[in-house]
Amino acid sequence: MVSLKDISKACGVSVATVSKALNDHSDISKETKENVRQVAEKLGYHPNAAAQALKTNKTNNIGVLFVDEANSGLTHDYFSHVLDSFKKRAERSGFDITFINGDKTRANNMSYLSHAIYRGFDGVMIACVDFTDPQVEELIKSNIPVVTIDYMFSNRISIVSDNVSGMRELVSYIYKRGHRKIAYIHGLESAVTQGRLSSFYKTLQDFKVTIPDEYVVASPYRDTDSAFAMTNKLLDLKDPPTCILYPDDFAAFGGLNAIRQRGLRIPEDVSVAGYDGIDISRRISPRLTTVVQDTEEIGSLAATKLIDLINNPKGTLIEHITVEGELDEGESILNIANKN
Template sequence: MATIYDIAKKTGFSITTVSRALNNYPDVGAKTKKIILEAVEEMGYYPNSIARSLTTKKSWTLGVIFIEHLGVGIKHPFFSAVIQSIKQHVEKIGYDLIFLSENIGEEKKNYLDHALHRGVDGIIVVCTKYDDPEVVKLMDSKIPSVVIDLHSDKSSVVYSDHFLGSEMAVEHLYSLGHRKIAHISGHQSTYAGIERIKGFKHATGKFGLNIPSTFIVEGGYFSYEGGYNAMKQLIELGDRPTAVYAAGDMMAIGAINAINDHGLNCPQDFSIIGFDDIELSRYTNPKLTTIRQDTDLIGENAARVLLDQINGNKVFSAVTIPVELKVRESTRKM
């Protein structure tokens, strides 16, 4: 089994430098750290966790708190992709992830108590609701934390540019000749839902489009069923839209199926664009045009921001991740 001495010998760096790189100290350069981590992976080096904890005064565990209100839990395609990305990045420097619940055995505890009980070095909060009291409590605590997909001035945050993404969606539909554009919005207790409808209204206003109130239908917590039911309402209007921007891919897929079930066609009767670029969007019929969230980049930045806090490098960071338009088959020119 490889030791830290073997890593030092292979890379040519001192044992101290190797140790500091593995412990993510900020004074180790990115190039040096890359060389050391590549050697660690190649040689299969695994530091003894008990010895490391005694030396560094760290538990080498990060708590993941997943609070979502759709009811699908970790199976949610966007959030599961983000968590997988975080896992890949923190594992490289020796961190484990544990999921924190509100129960320890038969004892009921809140998330913060569970984090303290486990002695985690930091917390990753993945949440869909803007003002969840559990999230607020965590933000107010002294445990280093990063929150995914929310905005806050109390904690480090990483989120996609939802507002710009909505503008891009409307601009794409407008460029295809659509002037009657509807929006299936996300729940207005969620940060993504609020920002995406703001972006939609800003973009339609910029293009001078007259959007009646009936063209904005809430689809709930970004679910298939929410999109399906919202699209039914739009189909039943006397004056229908020609294009629909759904604030989430699952809602967009639900909308497409509602169109099909009414004997209509996407994109011939309605152009549909979603938001997220979940893997399924590439395999729908038609393939879904959408705004892509970069889950790899979200996870990478969340890991970096949290580790910076743990190592005393930075106290607060707010990182906005750019989005990208992915044009496929569900939108067409008028």
């Protein structure tokens, strides 16, 4: 194993100078730092992580708390892209990523906070959890730097997709294409659901459109079976909707199946729209009308802000950042404007 003494001998400088150069001390010239680093890399030097942690009180390790109750794990289309972007940005800054065990049946019986302390995380990113869970609240109230995704705490940095404007743009597009009988199969209770549902109602109110209560039903996110059942429920109504919105693109596939099993065509007989903009929804026929969330920006911003908070806790603003999505008009909303 290459030591500081080996680098010192190769560079012709003291061991102390090598140590300061590798730790970017200000009293070492730029030229010396560059030379020491090049020699260290050439010799294959790797600093001892445990020793570095003792010196700097940092492990360069970030914890990720991701608890997907639908058990789709990292196949979750939206969050997998967010996490991939987060991971890439963190690794470019020299941080490793470790998942916090979110299984409530875990053998060690450690809380999220205990796990974070045990692992020595410099910070934690939280996404896709029950934010009202006492264990999550305990972690939020701790001194560990935390950034949340799609949920806001007053004392924590959050990166939130703009669900309000996204839903407004989607409903406005559907309205302009002549639809007035618009149903919404929304996700179960969460901050994301509340934002989208309120925006759905507000946009229709602005257009002076009133829809019956039975047009709005709940279904879990990414649950195709439930979306299938809810779609049949809507289409069985005496006055069924001409357009159905789904909680997300993946769930929408269940609705598409229900519609087609009835011998109905999309969008000629029933128009549909999803949310998220996952890859497969833009490759099917007809291409699904959806709101494409900027997962790359959300993940990258979350990593950037968390690393800023770790490196500069006193000078980093606690802020709530909203990331806008983009409407993909697709092909699944029929234009019936001229028929009304």
